[in-house]
Amino acid sequence: MGDSTRVKVGIVGASGYGGVQLVRLIADHPHLELVYVGGESSAGKAFSDLYPHMDLATNLTIETVDPETIGDRCDVVFLSLPNGLAWKMTPTLLDKGCKVLDLSADYRFSNLDTYQAWYGGDRTDKEVAATAVYGLPELYRDRIKDAQLVGCPGCYPTASLLALAPLLKQGMIVPESAIIDAKSGTSGGGRKAKVNLLLAEADNSFAAYGVASHRHTPEIEQICSDLAGHEVLVQFTPHLIPMVRGILSTVYANLRDPGLVREDLVTIYTAFYRNCPWVKVLPAGVYPQTKWAMGSNMCYLGVEIDQRTDRAIVMSGIDNLLKGQAGQAIQCLNLMMDWDETLGLPQLGFYP
Amino acid sequence: MGDSTRVKVGIVGASGYGGVQLVRLIADHPHLELVYVGGESSAGKAFSDLYPHMDLATNLTIETVDPETIGDRCDVVFLSLPNGLAWKMTPTLLDKGCKVLDLSADYRFSNLDTYQAWYGGDRTDKEVAATAVYGLPELYRDRIKDAQLVGCPGCYPTASLLALAPLLKQGMIVPESAIIDAKSGTSGGGRKAKVNLLLAEADNSFAAYGVASHRHTPEIEQICSDLAGHEVLVQFTPHLIPMVRGILSTVYANLRDPGLVREDLVTIYTAFYRNCPWVKVLPAGVYPQTKWAMGSNMCYLGVEIDQRTDRAIVMSGIDNLLKGQAGQAIQCLNLMMDWDETLGLPQLGFYP
Amino acid sequence: MGDSTRVKVGIVGASGYGGVQLVRLIADHPHLELVYVGGESSAGKAFSDLYPHMDLATNLTIETVDPETIGDRCDVVFLSLPNGLAWKMTPTLLDKGCKVLDLSADYRFSNLDTYQAWYGGDRTDKEVAATAVYGLPELYRDRIKDAQLVGCPGCYPTASLLALAPLLKQGMIVPESAIIDAKSGTSGGGRKAKVNLLLAEADNSFAAYGVASHRHTPEIEQICSDLAGHEVLVQFTPHLIPMVRGILSTVYANLRDPGLVREDLVTIYTAFYRNCPWVKVLPAGVYPQTKWAMGSNMCYLGVEIDQRTDRAIVMSGIDNLLKGQAGQAIQCLNLMMDWDETLGLPQLGFYP
Amino acid sequence: MGDSTRVKVGIVGASGYGGVQLVRLIADHPHLELVYVGGESSAGKAFSDLYPHMDLATNLTIETVDPETIGDRCDVVFLSLPNGLAWKMTPTLLDKGCKVLDLSADYRFSNLDTYQAWYGGDRTDKEVAATAVYGLPELYRDRIKDAQLVGCPGCYPTASLLALAPLLKQGMIVPESAIIDAKSGTSGGGRKAKVNLLLAEADNSFAAYGVASHRHTPEIEQICSDLAGHEVLVQFTPHLIPMVRGILSTVYANLRDPGLVREDLVTIYTAFYRNCPWVKVLPAGVYPQTKWAMGSNMCYLGVEIDQRTDRAIVMSGIDNLLKGQAGQAIQCLNLMMDWDETLGLPQLGFYP
Missing domain, CATH: 3.40.50.720 (NAD(P)-binding Rossmann-like Domain)
Structure with missing residues (x-):
């Protein structure tokens, strides 16, 4: 056969x-x-x-x-x-x-x-x-x-590293300032019967978990360190979204060069991922909806700079069960x- | 190009x-x-x-x-x-x-x-x-x-007619006894801004609408009449499910022949749809989850007979935006x- | 203390x-x-x-x-x-x-x-x-x-019996024609870890279960028989709604007297429940949203008559964990x- | 009357x-x-x-x-x-x-x-x-x-300021390091028909909006400045959760004193809010579920310290339509x- x-x-x-x-x-x-x-x-x-x-x-x-x-x-x-x-x-x-x-x-x-x-x-x-x-x-x-x-890779590291890599690789941010506030649908918890993942518990609720202790932290740090060329600690906080599929990582980092605007980031990210068919850098001012990635292997990246605080804010949206x-x-x-x-x-x- | x-x-x-x-x-x-x-x-x-x-x-x-x-x-x-x-x-x-x-x-x-x-x-x-x-x-x-x-066809008629067709075509039921209790995700309402379809309104709620008056009724009746060979009126009630995609139609009808068991229906439905790649008749005792059809053009049919009441109960699950x-x-x-x-x-x- | x-x-x-x-x-x-x-x-x-x-x-x-x-x-x-x-x-x-x-x-x-x-x-x-x-x-x-x-009472029987009682008690319907198509949020399954009640499974899906076999059937029939004055069998089909709380029962029954209109039913139901602070009969043309009952002990009833088919259609909405x-x-x-x-x-x- | x-x-x-x-x-x-x-x-x-x-x-x-x-x-x-x-x-x-x-x-x-x-x-x-x-x-x-x-106050400022106030008031953090990653159910958008708030769009999706530009930013900064005693800029990023009610604000800030542990924060927060019946400081290691606050005027606070990074992480959960x-x-x-x-x-x- x-x-x-x-x-x-x-x-x-x-x-x-x-x-x-x-x-x-x-x-x-x-x-x-x-x-x-x-x-x-x-x-x-x-x-x-x-x-x-x-x-x-x-x-x-x-x-x-x-x-x-x-x-x-x-x-x-x-x-x-x-x-x-x-x-x-x-x-x-x-x-x-x-x-x-x-x-x-x-x-x-x-x-x-x-x-x-x-x-x-x-x-x-x-x-x-x-x-x-x-x-x-x-x-x-x-x-x-x-x-x-x-x-x-883990699902969170995939979303988080694709958001951070260009900034770290090109030395644009203070690595230890990186904060990753990540959110995942509950399918990330797998097909195991757990009370906290019941629809009756998890639907219409939102919470953090594993704060300062989640096991994806050292995995993210390993690759960040590789990109930065020296050991890097990051802040990583996962949350559970009341939905099935999708991760959004919102990443914050202090810029070394305060003069940048978000259009610069679009250019830099687009160049960094130009040979990557599974990463899509969104136009300036457009931020990823996890739903755009649902059922697809694509990672959508949205970039922003807050000129009041000189921080880069990068959002990364994936389907946790596919690209993740x-x-x-x-x-x-x-x-x-x-x-x-x-x-x-x-x-x-x-x-x- | x-x-x-x-x-x-x-x-x-x-x-x-x-x-x-x-x-x-x-x-x-x-x-x-x-x-x-x-x-x-x-x-x-x-x-x-x-x-x-x-x-x-x-x-x-x-x-x-x-x-x-x-x-x-x-x-x-x-x-x-x-x-x-x-x-x-x-x-x-x-x-x-x-x-x-x-x-x-x-x-x-x-x-x-x-x-x-x-x-x-x-x-x-x-x-x-x-x-x-x-x-x-x-x-x-x-x-x-x-x-x-x-x-x-309309989304509800698709799901409802695929559930009813074998019974009507083969004269197994009393046509005027047919009751279609149908449920749809809110994407059936289209991409129009309506207050009642806001997430804040529609999520975690469930209701009927268009009771005894929905415009898919005459469409269903036209095809049922064609199948039965004479004019048929059906009862059709749509409901809104707090979810995005999917229709489940639960269809009830009185059997003409009280001796049937559900395995008979599985055989009859499987034969009726044997050349239909987009209809899947489920094994006895298995009822369709709309999620199985989500993102697919498939219609899943589950059949049951209540031997206490001599009714056939057929459930039909589709993705309202694809097969529907x-x-x-x-x-x-x-x-x-x-x-x-x-x-x-x-x-x-x-x-x- | x-x-x-x-x-x-x-x-x-x-x-x-x-x-x-x-x-x-x-x-x-x-x-x-x-x-x-x-x-x-x-x-x-x-x-x-x-x-x-x-x-x-x-x-x-x-x-x-x-x-x-x-x-x-x-x-x-x-x-x-x-x-x-x-x-x-x-x-x-x-x-x-x-x-x-x-x-x-x-x-x-x-x-x-x-x-x-x-x-x-x-x-x-x-x-x-x-x-x-x-x-x-x-x-x-x-x-x-x-x-x-x-x-x-069970949650489904509560919703279903409050919808049916006036019709049965007053002999307005053919009892054996009664079909109860009921839908419940997943909290009805209790706080037990079951795979099929996980958010990742149950969200954005809809299905029937216990068709022709659910244990609330004899409970409903016992009270219906008491109301009708003779033994009554009913058709009862429960479904799972992708939400936390709420039951909607949609009840169908053939009228004995074909001349009734829905305003008659509003009058009859309002009179039947006039001393019942926890039942609210809705105006003609208004059907209950389960969300209206969420967090309340109220049962909302909506009534309709299809004059094409001479059927009464009654919808009953409750919070399954409170009134239910x-x-x-x-x-x-x-x-x-x-x-x-x-x-x-x-x-x-x-x-x- | x-x-x-x-x-x-x-x-x-x-x-x-x-x-x-x-x-x-x-x-x-x-x-x-x-x-x-x-x-x-x-x-x-x-x-x-x-x-x-x-x-x-x-x-x-x-x-x-x-x-x-x-x-x-x-x-x-x-x-x-x-x-x-x-x-x-x-x-x-x-x-x-x-x-x-x-x-x-x-x-x-x-x-x-x-x-x-x-x-x-x-x-x-x-x-x-x-x-x-x-x-x-x-x-x-x-x-x-x-x-x-x-x-x-606005809904986001309420959740965010209750999380930040003790730290700012007591000079425990570097004010300009404060990052507020906030998430809200869609009822925060009000009862207006907007396409992006339709259930079909917003359900099973998650995204940021108003990044570096949301109008709750100056409101938060005004009170933070009052608490700190000098002008403070904060980073504030709102996101939309696919649910009806609830806000969770996850707040990050660099500690001035690296020796603190999370039990210290529990003590400090409990003292700060000891006369506040509508704020509940959770025990160490417990983080707020927005669902706990749903239908209540309570604000639940969870506190954490990452000793690897010397950051305080405070989570604040409210019902956006009640306490918010x-x-x-x-x-x-x-x-x-x-x-x-x-x-x-x-x-x-x-x-x-």
């Missing part, structure tokens, strides 16, 4: 939101064929038992997770698991010759001590981890092209396979 | 929700090229001034509406206007050789007296109107293939052009 | 949504004093640990559930527990002299066989159950006044205590 | 959201009697034609707006009008001996040049304006007690009348 010219893909952890996005995207991708979906808690069920509308996408049954057999059957494996599980099976998958894209935090950190300080665990895969590339194509495109193992997760993973795979970076990915969200 | 092998398409009334869906769908369609977008109130603006995220789909400017010049430039014209405007320009467009797909009520009625009783106006296009075909492909596929002019409007119009165009009925249309909604 | 002139109240199952409403209502009630909150899973926590905004209402700590000691400390006990638990402790509470108001299904049925057929369990409290009164004051006010034990649950329980208690029926209950919802 | 012992109250601009809240609050207030509701666009309609659920609150008809006759009939007048209208009628109302509470921006500024720079207009009421008191009771209680004219508007106006009136500050105002929001 399979199509021998297509690349064979497996998904471990297919039943969550990252998984179901991947199933959808792979079904629409011209060069990929889904051959394996795995997950311990749902093993034995048809994928379409969990998602009845998805029987058009796949008739696969969810299987148990055995890295050896996955490695034998797949060319590419997406790991969409809770933090701390991917690193236990990745070495086997790589040994089998698979390309591995991990959607958890396990391969995002160049310094495993940082990982262990924030996520715990006792990593025994240090050599493998050292080969992982941070999967943010707009910053690390060339390295991703050559990678066998990609640690896909599964879409970006496919974008990375496109690069790893030397395909067009846009292949098989949705550009236009449905609006409204 | 154009692609000479593509069919040239125009949209009149491009700034509303129907229009923006069509722009999106045409951009993703392999055989269509959008060459004209028109609208009086927004004429002179770039389409992407209205929808900044859509500059990837088109760089056209909205033009004034002159049927002569539209007819010269386009092979196909979609009319996405308030009721009562399409019939004034359609004869000219047909004279110019265009295929016309009207999304308003103007060409839905085989009997113009019914139209005028419910919508008013003094129609002078009776000969043209007599050539119009009702654009519900699951019931009128062959006639649509030969049509130059299609009156695309713009998607179905593209589906009709595919048939009119003798293309595959599924061409260029999204099958899988993004979930969640 | 207590106020010796106030009636001492306990709540068993205080941590759920019914419980938290009761705590709020009791805090605002001039004659009640909350002296006990109980619940096994949260025992030992301060109530305000669960609901930090509620420390203004009570500084009680949640205790374990021992009917003997509850009975010693309380004059009145509200039981807000899953079905099947109340009947195990109610006889003890009654023996201790408490008035008991049960918010579960345990004491709603005059025929325990019906209860056991739909809810299971092996009831050993038949004599006690025979003394219970169904707590819908608009229909059973006098019996509630004399009751020691009240089985408070905790508010109605307080209303019953007011009657049991011979206080004004409106005492301590909110009349006006906040809008919007 | 009136109650001669009650204070006679009029509302100009009663049909908007501020107006309908006031009608509700006045109906529940033991010492107030609503005798006049005015508004040009709805004059001649019964108030309950606009809000059918409110006929329990008032049976008044909306009248045209004539300051002379309003002044003759009322002791107290609330002005709930678009900016720029209140100052034209206030002098007449004061001459008639009324107490006036203005909910617009007209009387919020001690320096009318600032008002005119941001709001326009050519104010001719400078002497009257000089007598106005800024109606934030937590900061200006004594002055409000003696005022005849109160300019009630109509509730605070009643709170001010209670003070002006020398009544208890909490009289007639809801403390506990309904949850969920």
Whole structure:
């Protein structure tokens, strides 16, 4: 039944939101064929038992997770698991010759001590981890092209770093002044039954969480430090928006050069991202609506300067499950396979 | 700049929700090229001034509406206007050789007296109107293939008729017992500023409207009568759901044959729609979530029989802006052009 | 610390949504004093640990559930527990002299066989159950006044029965033609972590559930039969609305007398409920918005007649957690205590 | 019919959201009697034609707006009008001996040049304006007690200033480092039909607006400057949350003293607001949910310190229509009348 010219893909952890996005995207991708979906808690069920509308996408049954057999059957494996599980099976998958894209935090950190300080665990895969590339194509495109193992960024870091990168890279701001006030729809919490994510609790309410302690902080700081050329601490505060999909990061930073106007920022950002098909810099005075990105892999950036305070204010809007997760993973795979970076990915969200 | 092998398409009334869906769908369609977008109130603006995220789909400017010049430039014209405007320009467009797909009520009625009783106006296009075909492909596929002019169904009638058609066509129910309790997201009200559709009013509230008086009633009855072979009155009650997209119609009808069980209905419905790629009959005991259809042209049908009351209960879930409007119009165009009925249309909604 | 002139109240199952409403209502009630909150899973926590905004209402700590000691400390006990638990402790509470108001299904049925057929369990409290009164004051006010034990109605039955009662009581409709298409916000599912009630799943979606099988059906039928004077079966279909609070029931029934107009129904309903401070019959042509009832104990009724089909269509809007649950329980208690029926209950919802 | 012992109250601009809240609050207030509701666009309609659920609150008809006759009939007048209208009628109302509470921006500024720079207009009421008191009771209680004219604060300034005041007053932060990232439900936009506030547009989307240019900025700065003792500029960015009611302000500021921990802030804030019944400082580690404040006049404050960056992060949650508007106006009136500050105002929001 399979199509021998297509690349064979497996998904471990297919039943969550990252998984179901991947199933959808792979079904629409011209060069990929889904051959394996795995997950311990749902093993034995048809994928379409969990998602009845998805029987058009796949008739696969969810299987148990055995890295050896996955490695034998797949060319590419997406790991969409809770933090701390991917690193236990990745070495086997790589040994089998698979390309591995991990959607958890396990391969995002160049310094495993940082990982262990924030996520715990006792990593025994240090050599493998050292080969992982941070999967943010707009910053690390060339390295991703050559990678066998990609640690896909978190949703908040994706939105926040795309907003900050041009300013940091070009030394335009005081790095330690950076404040990231981020807001996410509740699908970022995954498909787990938690009381605080019930519609009855979360709808028509808004709150911060993980203030001064969220685990995406060190991930953002790692890349900011890389961009700035020295260690940078940032302020990062996530909030929960009463909606399903979307992240908006509002980033504040003090300008080194007080003479800039917002049109300068539009020019600078447009130039910085000129070869990036998945970043759209909006015209001066236009700020991103997360809805514009919903169902799309696009990141929309709006830039502003407050001339009274000499601060840059940059807003970044993405679909947390696409550019913030599964879409970006496919974008990375496109690069790893030397395909067009846009292949098989949705550009236009449905609006409204 | 154009692609000479593509069919040239125009949209009149491009700034509303129907229009923006069509722009999106045409951009993703392999055989269509959008060459004209028109609208009086927004004429002179770039389409992407209205929808900044859509500059990837088109760089056209909205033009004034002159049927002569539209007819010269386009092979196909979609009319996405308030009721009562399409019939004034359609004869000219047909004279110019265009295929016309009207999304308003103007060409839905085989009997113009019914139209005028419910919508008013003094129609002078009776000969043209007599050539119009009702654009519900699951019931009128062959006639649509030969049509130059299609009156695309309303959103509620689409959902309701797909739920009722097998029962009526096969004489399984008492037609006058049919009750359609329908619910729609607020995008069905269009992109017009109305107080009752403000988020602050409509969110976290639910109500009926147009009880015993909604103008989709005669449209539903016309097709039900055609299916039943005699005149049928139905009860139709629309409600507003506090959400953006989606319709669920819950249809009740008394069975003529009390011995049926729900598995029989699954069999009957599956057979009735076996050649219909855009209708999915769900397994026994599974009822449609409108979210499954969101962003897709699919109609999901769930069937049930209450053996205590000998009633059939059929639930129909669609995206009101796709299968209920713009998607179905593209589906009709595919048939009119003798293309595959599924061409260029999204099958899988993004979930969640 | 207590106020010796106030009636001492306990709540068993205080941590759920019914419980938290009761705590709020009791805090605002001039004659009640909350002296006990109980619940096994949260025992030992301060109530305000669960609901930090509620420390203004009570500084009680949640205790374990021992009917003997509850009975010693309380004059009145509200039981807000899953079905099947109340009947195990109610006889003890009654023996201790408490008035008991049960918010579960345990004491709603005059025929325990019906209860056991739909809810299971092996009831050993038949004599006690025979003394219970169904707590819908608009229909059973006098019996509630004399009751020691009240089985408070379900949320759907409350909305549905208030819509149907005048028609049934006065023999105006064909009882077996009654169809109740009901819709509820997700708080009706309680404060339990369930995947299908997550905001990411339930928001922007709409679906039916429990079609032809929901356990509120026999409860509705019991009262309809009482009103009609003979056994009545009704069609009842619940749906989930993507919002927090509110139920709308849309009820259809065939009129016996085809000559009626909607103004007649307004007159009949207004007369029927003229002594009912918690039912508001809307003017002809006005249909209830559930939002009008949000935060209030009011039931809003809108009536319509379709003269084409000779059907009555009645819409009933309530706050499922107040008139549909905790508010109605307080209303019953007011009657049991011979206080004004409106005492301590909110009349006006906040809008919007 | 009136109650001669009650204070006679009029509302100009009663049909908007501020107006309908006031009608509700006045109906529940033991010492107030609503005798006049005015508004040009709805004059001649019964108030309950606009809000059918409110006929329990008032049976008044909306009248045209004539300051002379309003002044003759009322002791107290609330002005709930678009900016720029209140100052034209206030002098007449004061001459008639009324107490006036203005909910617009007209009387919020001690320096009318600032008002005119941001709001326009050519104010001719400078002497009257000089007598106005800024109606934030937590900061200006004594002055409000003696005022005849109160300019009630904007919704964002209320939330933001209550978060910042203790830090500024006690010199704990670098004032110019203050960044206010504020988020509001869409009811803040009022009951006006605007496309961007339609549910279909605003639901499931999130965006900033008025970045570096919102008119609440100078209002916040005026009070911050007063607190700091010198002129202060702040960064203020509002966002729209896809929900009806509620504001959360997340405030960042650099600490002067790096040794502080969050428990210190809890202590400091609790002391600062110890005589303020409408401010609740949450325990360390608890951050406000806007839902806790919904339907209540309470402001919930959560405080945090990031010891890595030496920043204070304070979150403030209110109901934008109560503490942020109509509730605070009643709170001010209670003070002006020398009544208890909490009289007639809801403390506990309904949850969920």
